Amino acid sequence: MSSSVVAKPPTAPAAAPPGRAERSLISRVLGRPEVGALVAAIVIFGFFYAVAPPFRTLPALATVLYASSTIGIVAVGVALLMIGGEFDLSAGVAVTTAALSAAMLSYQLSLNIWVGVIVSLAIALAIGFVNGYLVVRTGIPSFLITLSTFFILQGVNLGVTKLITGTVATPNASRLDGFDAGRAIFASDIPLGFITVKVTVLWWLAFVAIGTWILLRSRTGNWVTASGGNAASARAVGVPVRKVKIGLFMGVAFLGWFLGMHLLFNFSTVQAGLGVGNEFIYIIASVVGGALLTGGYGSAVGSALGAFIFGMTNQGIVFAGWDPNWFRAFLGLMLLLAVMVNLYIKNYAAGRR
Amino acid sequence: MTDTIAEHADPGLAKGVPLVEMEGVGKSYGAIRALEGVNLTVNAGEVACVLGDNGAGKSTLIKIISGLHGHTEGVLKVDGQERKFGSPRESLDAGIATVYQDLAVVGLMEVWRNFFLGSEIRKGKYPLAPLDIKAMREIADAELQKMGIVVKDINQPIGTLSGGQRQCVAIARAVYFGARVLILDEPTAALGVKQSGVVLKYTAAARDAGLGVVFITHNPHHAYLVGDHFIILKLGRRVLDKKRSEVTLEELTGEMAGGQELAELSHELKR
Ligand SMILES: Nc1ncnc2c1ncn2[C@@H]1O[C@H](COP(=O)(O)OP(=O)(O)OP(=O)(O)O)[C@@H](O)[C@H]1O
Ligand SMILES: [Mg+2]
Helix, strand or coil, X not given: CCCCCCCCCCCCCCCXXXXXXXXXXXXXXXXXXXXXXXHHXXXXXXXXXXXXXHXXXXXXXXXXXXXXXXXXXXXXXXXXXXXXXXXXXXXXXXXXXXXXHHHHHHHHCCCCXXXXXXXXXXXXXXXXXXXXXXXXXXXXXXXXXXXXXXXXXXXXXXXXXXXXXXXXXXXXXXXXXXXHHHHHHHCCEEECCCCEXXXXXXXXXXXXXXXXXXXXXXXXXXXXXXXXXXXXXXXXCCCCHHHHHHHHHHHHHHHHHHHHHHXXXXXXXXXXXCCCCHHHHHHHHHHHCCCCCCCXXXXXXXXXXXXXXXXXXXXXXXXXXXXXXXXXXHHHHHHHHHHHHHHHHHHHXXXXX | CCHHHHHHCCCCXXXXXXXXXXXXXXXXXXCEEEEEEEEEEXXXXXXXXXXXXXXXXXXXXXXXXXXXXXXXXXXXXXXXXXCCCCCHHHHHHCCEEEECCCCCCCCCCEHHHHHHCCCCCECCCCCCCEECHHHHHHHHHXXXXXXXXXXXXXXXXXXXXXXXXHHHHHHHHHHHHCCCEEEEECCCCCCCHHHHHHHHHHHHHHHHCCCEEEEECCCHHHHHHHCCEEEEEECCEEEEEEEHHHXXXXXXXXHHCCCHHHHHHHHHCCC
């Protein structure tokens, strides 16, 4: 320390300044993004439990969880991306791109399927990188950039598949080397004693746990929230906003690839037109789970609750014996309600007291 | 109350040594020439005050030092070496901390997360090291109390604080992390008398701890209380550059208001 330092002695801070009180438990609980989704999930569960007797069985629960996991895996990434202030409309078809490229590459060249698995991961990450790079470089809203990627991938999926196989589906890949190992990792059934679930359910829970940890306990999570909340201020205090955003797009791409591998190993063949529309389901799950469209707020657990609501309704309508066409109408209604509840909660949480 | 600064000041600082030097620096935003031909030296243990009307280029000037914009002309030297910062991170790593006039905090994040944003404390150095949340909460709480800011709960979103309180968090943060140079862009504009006083004391304490301080203000009284060196900008150009010994408060006030223009104004408004 230089000799010119004249540090005054610290005045002891007042032990308990007046007006300083812990926020009440209720305001802290309501301050969490996922409360609305939790309440909705309980209500919807109770509803189908009451009206659809088949819904009450454990195998039904396993089906619901499986349906939820196929949405929830990608929705974790989409939720983090939205908290980081961006959208990805290409997430739905990118899943199919990953599955198609793994299947066709291995089949056409008669390779071990794991070669396809690895190469498709590289392709998926490259797509995520390009999405992110274009967004941060051009400053064009991610809505437009990924809308473009969405159309490009949709066209390429169909075009290339038709060019190579002559149809709109890949040949059956189940006899390729390494298929069984892939199936064990991405698509096996796991007996848990009282219930047998698809392995995707466990992966889903793991990804949600990792996403939550990143968001709340890691520096990266701090940077994600800040990049979405106020990118300019975050950059000014040294947050590498661009890298964070590119990383988030690549995270979505990775999870999309993971789901793509599940589809490949579960069904052995991949339909090239698959995945269109799912990008919105991922976004809905995130928003129902408390993510703000404007960024800076949301949760990974919330996206899981959103996906679970999706799974329950999707299967519950079938179990109740209703026309499944009502599902979409219900989904829209859910979204509207969720957005309104979240707005209310956010105003309550952010209000001055 | 000001021990934080002395604790965090770079021990290698020697009073009077130039930390930041600008020579003929200019900046254009496309066709808009916001700054041209500005010279400024920030010495260790001194406060350089930059004054000027709205739009004079004061914020532009400090954004060049803090790495938010690159300059388009001239030379910027930090610790004697020519630099052109590509990002605020590089400037922060050189020990320069800034309180911006317009870029303060992330409203929906907790107070303590805002305080440590970009400079988080972690339980280790490895890539996935978790945050040390407990330490950050305690330090943020203690630092804010030292500034006389009473927040209900360090975990509340910072958007729930008043504008002045938010500004104080930004200042407390810069004071905590600025090891060599502290830049304050109109820090007292939104503050009450008591908090303004605290900020001025912090400014003096930073100077006494050997830091170089750039203090931007519209208020010549505040400037004269702490300044060693005064620069007035007008339309991006330097119109006055004097040491404290060469200028009186009256001259400064007169020059700030445009001297002649003030006389005309008082004539116009005469009742
Ligand atoms: N990002 C930007 N893009 C284009 N022009 C800008 C930008 N930032 C500042 N300017 C222009 O540069 C000039 C100087 O602005 P600056 O913010 O540096 O002024 P200032 O002295 O800080 O004013 P104030 O006292 O109001 O804060 C203004 O004419 C302004 O319009
Ligand atoms: Mg300014």
